[in-house]
Amino acid sequence: MNTIQRFLTCIALSCSVLVLTACDKPAGDSSNASGTSSNVPADTGPVDFDKLEALKGFIVGSGPSIMTQTSAYVFFDPQCPHCAELWVNAQPLHQQVKMKWIPVAFINAKSKTQAGVLLEAQNPVELMTKYESEMTASKNSAVLDGSPRAETLEDVERNTQAWKNSGAQSVPAMLYRDPKNPGKVSMVTGAAPTASIAALFGVSAPAK
Known part of the structure; x- marks a missing residue:
């Protein structure tokens, strides 16, 4: 078991977990297509978020925290409509949260292919915004074609294994620091609304 796997296994045992609507079954499996239960283990101490930086992804955020630590890490599947919803809901907070x-x-x-396409994009944030908007409008039929390199697909496999090792059983799964207790790591799975995301980070949701 490598360092990332050991770290994420510890998160599964130590984080607080809040479950919202999320994708937890592959397409074609009609049993319990969304998670609705909750489990709140005791927090056992500080977690080093820097270990998650070894995973391949892309940073979103341009507010005061952009030059400091990442506030949250979001595991997502490009085919997940709830991930598209979370992406849209998080956009108003990009000026405040990294x-x-x-x-x-x-x-x-x-x-897997679509995840690789996003990782190789010249501007992944712009492509993600366009793609997830189309996902929402088309009800999960947006197109994201490409032929990612083999090493990029291996990065996706490592990300997927890390997600599994985190203890999450659905996507989106967001690991974040408690602003009132930076040593505590919590996990939220599902498409939280903008106001709820803002509350997690202790920031104000923009007025509608």
């Missing part, structure tokens, strides 16, 4: 989005592949055969 987030790293880490693509994984588990929903269907398209997931």
Whole structure:
């Protein structure tokens, strides 16, 4: 078990978990397509977020925290409609919160290729915004074609294994620091609304 795997296994045992609507079954499996239960283990101490920086993803955020530590890490699958919803909901907070989005592949055969396409994009944030908007408008039928390099697909596989080792069983899964207790790491799975995301980080949600 490598350093990232050991670290994420510890998170599974020590983080607080809040579960919202999320993708937790591959396409074609009709049993319990969304997670609705919750589990809140006791926090056991500080977690080094720097270990998550070894995973391939892309940073979103241009506010005061951009030159400091990442506030949250989001595991997502490009084929997950709830991930698209979370992406849209998080956009109003990009000026205040620094987030790293880490693509994984588990929903269907398209997931891995699309995750690789996003990782290789010249401007992944711009492509992600366009793609997720189309996902929302088309009800999960947006197109994201490409032929990622083999090493990029291996990065996606490592991300996916790290997501599994985190203890999450659905996407999106967001690991974040408690602003009132930086040594505590919590996990939220599902498409939280903008106001709820803002509350997690102790920032104000922009007025509508």
